[in-house]
């Protein structure tokens with residue numbers, strides 16, 4: 001049973017077709033890169049999979065739940081429970097410390113305090129920023145912020161990680177380190193990874209490449 005199944009997605013903006021029948025699936029633990037020219041529809045696919053955008057037709061199934069058939073509350077719960085996200089611009093809450101940002105998904109899932117503290121402590125160590133636990137995002141470097149974001153993406157042990165250009169704002173060396181860390185952690189948690197990227201470096205961390213062009217997957221599905 002795949003963790004993610006995407007079937008025949010279509011989507012238009014202002015009557016301009018952006019997705020034209022996108023289908024693919026990801027199995028547990030599989031790391032897949034989604035590549036394609038700028039404007040080919042990669043982020044739109046990721047947004048539909050993450051439930052923050054809605055396709056005009058087609059279905060997204062995550063852990064046996066069809067996103068389009070869920071109530072708003074159930075969709076929010078499924079996203080909290082099953083999905084972790086890493087973005088190019090980190091999307092950390094600026095008024096929360098590194099540790100508090102990592103803890104947030106566990107709070108939303110009402111995980112007991114003791115377990116929250118243990119998991120956050122372990123992940124701060126794992127991503128190499130334990131010494132920056134109380135720092136605010138504005139006091140962190142780009143690489144440190146992305147380490148926090150990676151920890152936050154996996155802290156609730158989701159079955160699917162969605163990453164959109166996670167190294168896009170980092171210099172080459174830092175980006176390579178962050179990518180190594182993301183791939184290792186995803187492997188450790190047995191989550192599936194869908195990684196939107198332009199980076200050839202990123203591709204070598206993935207077992208499969210999906211190539212998009214003009215709103216369609218032209219290779220790898």
Ligand SMILES: Nc1ncnc2c1ncn2[C@@H]1O[C@H](COP(=O)(O)OP(=O)(O)OP(=O)(O)O)[C@@H](O)[C@H]1O
Pocket residue numbers: 013014018036037038039040041042043044045
């Ligand atoms: N909310 C929106 N309203 C109108 N058009 C949109 C919207 N979101 C995306 N588009 C258009 O849809 C097309 C696909 O965008 P998308 O961001 O999915 O491409 P992408 O492959 O991720 O590109 P990039 O590599 O540059 O990030 C683009 O032409 C974009 O301008």
